[in-house]
Amino acid sequence: MAPASASFGTVDAVRRDAEALAQRAAASGQKVCGWLGVGSPVELIDAAGLHPMELSAGDAHATPLADEYMEDLFDPVVRGVFERLLRGEFSYLSAIVLPRSGDSVHRFYYYLCELKRAGIANLPEPILFDCLQAQGAPSNNYTRDRLEEFRAKLATVSGHIAGEAELAAVMARASQRSEALQEIARHHRSGTLAAEEALATYAAARMLPHDEFLARASAVLADNAESRSRNAPRIVIAGSPHDDAGLHRTIAEAGGEVVGDFHAAGELSIGASLGRNIDALLDFYRTRWTPRSFGDPAERLLTFAREANADAVVFSFFPVEEALTWDYPAQAAALAANGIATLRLPDQARPYDPAAAAQLGAFIAKLAPRRK
Amino acid sequence: MSEHAKGQRSSKVLSCTAEATLFQRNFVKELQARVIENGEPFAIVQADTPHEIFHAMDIPIVTNQWWSSYIAAKQLSTRYVEVLEKAGYTGSTCKYCSLGLACTLDNDPKTAPWGGLPRPTVLVARMTCDCIQRVFQLWADALGSPFYPLEAPGWEHKDTRWFEHNKHDWEEVYTTQRIDLMVKEMDGLIELLEKETGRKFDEAKLRALMEDINTQEELMGEASNLVTRTRPCPVGIADQMPNVMIPQWHRGAPWAVNHARKFRDEVKARVAEGAGTVGKEKIRLMWIGAGLWHDPGFYNALEERHGAVFVWSMYLPFAHAKYTRYGLDQPLRALASRICGMNEVLHLPPWMNEWMVSEAKACGIDACVILQPETNRLSVSGTKITKKALEAAGVPVFEIAADMVDATRWRHEDMVGAVSRFLVDRVESRRA
Numbered sequence: 001m002a003p004a005s006a007s008f009g010t011v012d013a014v015r016r017d018a019e020a021l022a023q024r025a026a027a028s029g030q031k032v033c034g035w036l037g038v039g040s041p042v043e044l045i046d047a048a049g050l051h052p053m054e055l056s057a058g059d060a061h062a063t064p065l066a067d068e069y070m071e072d073l074f075d076p077v078v079r080g081v082f083e084r085l086l087r088g089e090f091s092y093l094s095a096i097v098l099p100r101s102g103d104s105v106h107r108f109y110y111y112l113c114e115l116k117r118a119g120i121a122n123l124p125e126p127i128l129f130d131c132l133q134a135q136g137a138p139s140n141n142y143t144r145d146r147l148e149e150f151r152a153k154l155a156t157v158s159g160h161i162a163g164e165a166e167l168a169a170v171m172a173r174a175s176q177r178s179e180a181l182q183e184i185a186r187h188h189r190s191g192t193l194a195a196e197e198a199l200a201t202y203a204a205a206r207m208l209p210h211d212e213f214l215a216r217a218s219a220v221l222a223d224n225a226e227s228r229s230r231n232a233p234r235i236v237i238a239g240s241p242h243d244d245a246g247l248h249r250t251i252a253e254a255g256g257e258v259v260g261d262f263h264a265a266g267e268l269s270i271g272a273s274l275g276r277n278i279d280a281l282l283d284f285y286r287t288r289w290t291p292r293s294f295g296d297p298a299e300r301l302l303t304f305a306r307e308a309n310a311d312a313v314v315f316s317f318f319p320v321e322e323a324l325t326w327d328y329p330a331q332a333a334a335l336a337a338n339g340i341a342t343l344r345l346p347d348q349a350r351p352y353d354p355a356a357a358a359q360l361g362a363f364i365a366k367l368a369p370r371r372k
Numbered sequence: 373m374s375e376h377a378k379g380q381r382s383s384k385v386l387s388c389t390a391e392a393t394l395f396q397r398n399f400v401k402e403l404q405a406r407v408i409e410n411g412e413p414f415a416i417v418q419a420d421t422p423h424e425i426f427h428a429m430d431i432p433i434v435t436n437q438w439w440s441s442y443i444a445a446k447q448l449s450t451r452y453v454e455v456l457e458k459a460g461y462t463g464s465t466c467k468y469c470s471l472g473l474a475c476t477l478d479n480d481p482k483t484a485p486w487g488g489l490p491r492p493t494v495l496v497a498r499m500t501c502d503c504i505q506r507v508f509q510l511w512a513d514a515l516g517s518p519f520y521p522l523e524a525p526g527w528e529h530k531d532t533r534w535f536e537h538n539k540h541d542w543e544e545v546y547t548t549q550r551i552d553l554m555v556k557e558m559d560g561l562i563e564l565l566e567k568e569t570g571r572k573f574d575e576a577k578l579r580a581l582m583e584d585i586n587t588q589e590e591l592m593g594e595a596s597n598l599v600t601r602t603r604p605c606p607v608g609i610a611d612q613m614p615n616v617m618i619p620q621w622h623r624g625a626p627w628a629v630n631h632a633r634k635f636r637d638e639v640k641a642r643v644a645e646g647a648g649t650v651g652k653e654k655i656r657l658m659w660i661g662a663g664l665w666h667d668p669g670f671y672n673a674l675e676e677r678h679g680a681v682f683v684w685s686m687y688l689p690f691a692h693a694k695y696t697r698y699g700l701d702q703p704l705r706a707l708a709s710r711i712c713g714m715n716e717v718l719h720l721p722p723w724m725n726e727w728m729v730s731e732a733k734a735c736g737i738d739a740c741v742i743l744q745p746e747t748n749r750l751s752v753s754g755t756k757i758t759k760k761a762l763e764a765a766g767v768p769v770f771e772i773a774a775d776m777v778d779a780t781r782w783r784h785e786d787m788v789g790a791v792s793r794f795l796v797d798r799v800e801s802r803r804a
Contacts, residue, residue, distance in 0.1 A: 069756050073749040100526045103502040107720065107753050113530065114721035114757055130526035134499070138556035139523055145549065146525075291502045322466065322749055323502030326510065329460030 006223035008200035008216060011243050011265075015056040018207035025051040025209075026092035031158055034093045034124065036081055036108070038264045039101025039131055039290040041150070043273075043281060046170040046210070047162035048154035054206035055081045055090065056243060061351060069111060073320045075104035076350040077243065082108065086121055093124035095157045100130050101290035103323070127153050131285050133293050144282055168276035177205050178272035180217045185267050188259060189308045193224045195258035196245035202261070202269055203243065232257040233367035236310040238301060238331070239348075240318040241265035246352025247316055247345075254361040255368060260308035262301055264291075297327035298334040305340050311367050312341040314360070319347035341367060383672050385642070385649070386611045388634045392618040395627060400442075404486050406432050413493040413569040416472070416511070418504070420714040421496045421522060422558055424585070424707050427624060428578040429562075429571045434489060436497075438621060440471040441665040446485050449666070449778050452478060466503055466748045467778040468662065473511040491515050493568045496561065498522040500715045501750045520564060522557050525550055527716055532726040534717060535693040542697060542709035554708035579703040585624040586696050591632035592616055593692025598639045600735040604648025605656065605683040606639050609671040613663055616688045623695065654679030655799055656736055658767070660686065660728060660758065661743025662751060664774065666782060673788040678795050684735050686718060693727070715750065724754040725761040732767050739799050740769045741791060748775070768798035 008014050022032045033050040035042065045052040057080020063070075065086035066079050084090060098109040112126040130146040132139040155161045162170075184201045187193035193201075201220060204213050235256045237247060241264040248258045261267055273284035287293070289300070305313055313335055317325055332342045343363045345356045384390070406412040414432040416439075417423065426433045443449055452474035453467060459477055461470070472489070481487035492515060497508040499521050512519035531537055531545045538545040562573045595615075599607055615635040619628035657674070659682045664670050674680040694717060697706040717723035732740065740762050745751045759769040770791055774782055 069760070071744065071749070071752045071756055072746075073752055103749060106526065107749075109526070110720045110722075110754075111757065114725070117530075117722060128526045128528055130528070132523045132525055134521050134523055136560070138553055138560070142523070142525065142549065142553045292499070292505070294505070320749070323506060326461060326503055326506035332460065 006219045007197060008204045008220065010196065010245065011056075011200050011203040012058070014200050014204045014207055015058055018053055018056075018204075021209060021212065022051055022053045023092050026094075031094040032092055033095045033097060033154070033157065034090060035097040036078065037099045037102050037105040037290075038269055039099035039129065039285060039288065039292075040097050041099075041129055041131075041147075041281060041285055042206075043167070043170045043174050044147075044151055044154055044162075045097060046173065047167045048151070048158040049160040049162070050094070050154065050158050051209065053208075054203075055084075055096065056203075056207065057081050057350070058084060058089075060084050060087075069115065070108075073322070074107070075102070075240075075320060076318055077241065078104040078108050080350070082111070085112075085123060088122075090124065091122070095125040095127050095154070096123075097127050097129055099290070100128065101133065101285075101292050103291065125157060127157075129285075133286055133290065135294065140282070140286065143286055144279075147278060147282055147285075164277065167278065167281075171273060171276045171281065173210050174272040176214060177210065178270055180214060180221075181205050181270040183221055184217065185260075185270065187221065187224060188261075191227045191230075191257065191259070193220070194228070195248040195252070195261075197224070199242065199245050199248065199261060199266065202266055206269060230257055233311045233364055234259045234309055235364070236260040236262055236301075236305050236308050236313045237266070237316060238262040238313050239316045239324055239328075240321050242316075242352065244351050246354060247314070247348070250352075250354055250357050250360055251314065251364065254357065254364045256312075256360075256364040259310060260304060262304050262313070267304070291323045297324075298330040301327075301331045302334045302338060302340075305335060306338070310340055312343065312363070314363075315342065315344040316348045317344075318350065321347075383669075384611045384614075385647075386607055386615065386635070386638045388631065388638050389611050389614050391634070392614045392631060395631070396614075396618045396621075399622070403432050403434070407434070408486055408490060411490070413571075415565075416489065416492045416495045416515075416517075418469075418497040418508075420498050420500065420711060422554075422561075422707050422711050423621075424578060424581055424624065425558060425562060425565070425573070427622075428581050429565060429569070429573055431493070431565060431569060431571060434472075434492070435621065436472050437468060437662075439475075439485075439489075440468050441663075442485055443471045443475060444665050444778075448475070448483070448485070450780055451483070453778055453780065466501075466507070466750070467775050468745070468748055468751065469504055470507050473507055473514070476511060476514045489515070492517050494518050494520050494561075494564060496520045496522065498524050498711070498715070500524040518564070520561055522561075522711075523553060524712075524715065525553060527713065530722050532722045533730075534713070534723055535727050535730065538694070538709070538713075539692075539696045540698050542699075542706065546709040546713050550712050551705055551708045554712045555704050558704055558708065575703060578707070579700050581624040582697060582700050582703050582706060584626075584629055586698070586700075588619060588623055588629045588632045589692045589696040591629070591636045592619075592688065593696070595632070595636040595639045596688045596692060598636070598643050600684050600689060600731070602643050603656075603736065604646070604650070604653035605681045606642035606647055606649070608649040608675070609659060609663075609682040609685045610668055612685060612688045613668075616691055617663075620687070620691065620695075649681045650675040650679050652679050653681055655681070655738045655795060656684075657682045658684040658728070658732055658735070658737045658740040658762075659743070660740060660755065661745070663687070664743070666778075667784055667787075670784060670787060673784070674791060674795065677792060678800070680739075680795055682741075684731060684737060689731055690718070719750060719754045721754055721757045725758040728758050729761050729765050729767075732762055732765060737767050739795060740767050742769055742771050744771050744773045745775050746773055768794070770794040770798075 060080035066082040188198035
């Protein structure tokens with residue numbers, strides 16, 4: 001285990017650490033299973049004895065290899081991961097888990113299967129987690145059966161069939177991670193933890209091995225116990241996920257303070273099932289937030305912004321975002337009705353493009369008097 | 373340039389084409405009368421949902437994609453795109469699925485076709501992308517109706533020759549678990565419809581309808597083989613689309629079955645005469661994607677200049693390949709197998725590329741044009757892998773960035789010019 005550090009640094013630093021550890025695990029004979037998408041059941045990967053790691057797009061901003069096969073409308077994180085797979089940077093993976101809980105990730109599964117079938121690329125085994133999220137018995141029962149099939153597929157990769165006790169143990173570990181992240185989120189809201197550190201910690205929970213994450217997260221919490229709040233306008237970032245803190249830094253430079261990340265790489269990635277068996281896991285993944293989950297997106301964001309005592313919500317969407325943009329008008333209206341200002345930035349590229357800095361500055365300048 | 377000036381009319385050679393169009397015009401009037409004037413219960417449904425249930429229960433349906441193309445044909449797509457933008461729905465908003473919502477949100481009976489749709493009994497969509505559940509929920513909320521979502525689960529069993537196997541072996545091709553799920557969902561839908569409309573579902577009636585649909589699709593299959601495999605191609609896309617699509621909206625109805633027969637016979641007669649779409653057919657083209665509903669004349673534009681004929685578009689060959697179902701002892705299961713892969717086989721590998729390559733080879737295709745809708749991931753997906761597969765099979769491919777119903781950025785002459793240059797560079801020069 002690497003020595004506990006009081007800072008995760010950046011998402012990219014976490015990624016590099018995580019990939020080095022995963023490569024080391026693979027070299028020592030443990031099978032590594034990459035995953036992508038907020039609906040991936042990491043507990044089952046863990047229970048199968050595989051080394052789980054969320055896959056990152058990393059520095060794959062230009063994606064010439066992926067562009068050969070993937071159309072423009074795919075999520076840039078998925079596209080970046082695809083690029084890195086085709087570059088051979090994930091050659092140490094034994095499998096890659098892709099859930100049905102997001103359209104880009106779901107389609108990516110078919111693309112990988114096809115490239116593998118056609119012998120176009122040497123890829124890890126793609127495994128679909130076919131989790132349905134509509135209410136009702138048909139969807140629930142269907143997913144229950146698929147969950148067992150999914151376990152069996154992972155067992156084929158690892159050669160290990162996890163028993164119920166092992167599953168309960170890894171679910172308890174997932175709850176530990178979730179509790180640590182809830183604490184990180186509280187520190188994020190209360191101003192004792194910088195936004196960039198919080199974002200990196202959320203990434204670390206998805207990428208690093210369990211013990212490594214918990215040790216370092218504890219150190220982060222211990223070292224960030226004092227408030228550093230600047231009494232600045234409190235901002236929540238919503239929309240497409242952020243795997244770098246460019247927007248967070250721009251908001252800080254403009255005089256604001258990011259106190260919440262309402263997106264798939266932020267607080268929406270936190271959560272764990274309450275129970276300790278397969279049915280509890282089923283309930284959790286069927287109802288957790290994903291791009292395909294149901295529920296009232298306006299009420300959800302409003303509750304989040306209120307808990308963060310936010311003055312404003314800044315929306316930032318990828319140009320290809322086709323789901324969350326449908327939620328935006330109702331979310332903006334609900335926030336406005338409750339006195340929370342909103343700003344929708346022009347479409348945001350990956351990595352973050354600071355072109356909107358002036359617009360953000362003017363927006364935050366108008367918020368500033370509200371805090372006095 | 374006005375929207376109207378951008379699109380051009382297509383030229384048609386079959387007399388049954390006009391009959392199909394006239395039938396649909398009258399049907400639209402009848403549907404309008406049933407839904408608007410008589411206030412009959414009706415449903416708004418996506419194209420890839422089990423229309424057969426509604427037909428069997430005699431409940432009128434308005435298909436979202438048809439309604440979108442109707443709106444586009446009324447030159448209203450630009451207006452409704454602006455309505456969405458004003459309401460804050462900017463970004464990658466799928467026009468093909470959202471123009472109907474926009475029409476409702478606009479709430480302007482003077483402008484809207486039919487004065488706008490009244491409150492339906494239910495809205496039904498299969499959740500094949502992330503946005504459709506949102507579009508339909510917003511639409512349902514605006515209309516005050518329930519939204520009944522059908523799942524689009526993953527599909528791990530990949531039969532690359534699905535188009536050969538699925539008429540008989542549909543249980544295996546589409547998998548028992550996926551069929552079971554859809555049957556349960558359809559049971560729930562039927563229960564809702566019976567409760568809300570007072571009309572009863574009769575499985576025997578559905579089975580009879582499914583048998584008539586088989587007859588219709590077999591006739592379409594014969595017509596398809598004649599159209600796409602014969603040299604010269606007897607009828608182009610402008611004749612194919614209305615003659616397959618309009619009966620498909622009414623599949624299994626006596627008119628639809630009779631029309632399929634009429635279409636097959638007319639095509640057969642042209643083949644017997646050796647009649648072709650152009651004077652001298654030089655290039656056989658494949659069109660991949662939905663129809664360019666705002667510029668049907670595009671398909672004829674290359675005929676004179678290059679002798680290039682669009683002999684293949686998915687709608688006609690798809691009819692027999694995907695809709696026909698043998699073994700109707702459990703008609704709901706057969707219907708579920710028809711629906712539960714409808715979108716996937718057209719837009720995802722390996723189903724899409726394997727079918728397209730197989731068809732290109734069988735039809736002697738010289739080149740292919742693939743529509744790349746810029747705001748619709750569902751429609752655009754699978755196109756690059758298909759392009760690579762076609763090119764590997766010796767078929768040059770041109771990608772055309774455009775929307776099916778939004779004409780805002782479409783320029784007829786520019787597009788025709790671009791395809792023309794492609795044909796010169798990739799097909800004609802190769803032959804010279």
